[in-house]
Amino acid sequence: MxxxxxxxxxxxxxxxxxxxxxxxxxxxxxxxxxxxxxxxxxxxxxxxxxxxxxxxxxxxxxxxxxxxxxxxxxxxxxxxxxxxxxxxxxxxxxxxxxxxxxxxxxxxxxxxxxxxxxxxxxxxxxRGQDRFNKVKELIESKDIGEVRSFQYFYTSGIPKTDPNRSWLLSKEVAGGGLLYDIGSHMIDTMIYLFGEVKQATGISCNQSKALNVNDVTSGIIQFKNNIQGSIQLSFNGNEKRDELTIIGSKGSIKLSIMSYDNLSVIKEDKSYEIEFPQPEHVQxxxxxxxxxxxLGKDNYDTSGVYGLRTQEILETFENSTTIKY
Incomplete structure (x- = not known):
């Protein structure tokens, strides 16, 4: 071909x-x-x-x-x-x-x-973008030492209904609503950066009752390499926040997942930022x-299993349960 x-x-x-x-x-x-x-x-x-x-x-x-x-x-x-x-x-x-x-x-x-x-x-x-591959490179090269934990916090206001995209808030069409739409990116990013999941647990509810899907979710994921951390998602707040902090034994990395703020690396001897402009076509x-x-020129994962793992954790969080591997 x-x-x-x-x-x-x-x-x-x-x-x-x-x-x-x-x-x-x-x-x-x-x-x-x-x-x-x-x-x-x-x-x-x-x-x-x-x-x-x-x-x-x-x-x-x-x-x-x-x-x-x-x-x-x-x-x-x-x-x-x-x-x-x-x-x-x-x-x-x-x-x-x-x-x-x-x-x-x-x-x-x-x-x-x-x-x-x-x-x-x-x-x-x-998984294809330079900024996340740079973070993966920093982790694997132990630039911040051994990764110990991570914290992710995302909050936004109650979404306004767009007639052309109202299906995003429909449980029948989009499953878990914004948790599945936006939260799936966040969970997959953690899996991409930290590896195979050992266990995950979460709690989720429809706090504001403004939507017919859950709008607040808290979760904890532990990976098989014993990196563990928390994810907090809120779609009913009064501010916009998108912050992932990766804490290592010799430093930390800070970045956003859904936006394109500069990537920050903080270490005892030096701290610096790396700019990654948003691609015109993000995919x-x-x-x-x-x-x-x-075409046989690359070996990207063709199994779809990483999509399944993300789905398993989404359901675990949505249903306020625990999953172990």
Missing amino acids: KEVNFGIIGCGNVTEVKSGPAFQKIEGANLLTVMRRNEEKLIDYAKRHNVPKYTTDYLELLKDKDIDAVYIATPPNMHHFYTLEAAKYGKAVYVEKPMAMTVAECEEMIQVCKDNNVPLFVAYYR LPLIKRVVNTL
Whole structure:
């Protein structure tokens, strides 16, 4: 294979800038077809993004022998269905996060992709970005000594309803609401930085009653290397905070996860900041790894298991329970 031809199922807001253009800008990738049920919006999208083929029928896309891989960018309640369908037609899958609505759905997605010998990637795109790879490098090189613990705090106000994105607050469509939408990025980032999880426990509730999903969550994660820390998420506060502190035996690292503030490294002998501008297309670095893996030029994880691990912890937090591995 010299080029990977992609089809997109679901071309909503996330595909406009964050992800969609990447498939046309990465060497070795080509965006061949887009699918959306709303024909008027579909045609508009295809024309604006210069996509040669479009359809309202997902089966037409999946049956196209020229399509090698499918990017599933629908709301979470359809991730499971389209992943299974794509796998049955032998298409590599790049699915938006959170991976699915439930752990059981994630497990079936992994199994069906394995049975059909197709790669499964989950769009936790911070894994591809330079700023998080720099943090991973600092941890692995022991720049701040042995990592002992971490603390993450995120708070925002009660979200205003956007008619085009109201599904984000729907338990039926988005699962755990903002915990699943935003919190999934945070949990996956911890797994990416610190490794395999040993156990996790959490408590969560709908404090404000302004939404039909939980809006406050507190969790603790311990990793198999005995790094442990806390995560505090609040979607009903009166200020905006986004702070991850990684504490080592010889220093600490501070950064945000959802925004692009400077990365701070604090040590006894010196302290400094590193600037990482926000990429124009935030998913492009990860999609590039996906493309190169499909072309045999990289070895990014094709199992989807990291998406399952994040889902397990999301459910653990949401249901105020404990999970051990």
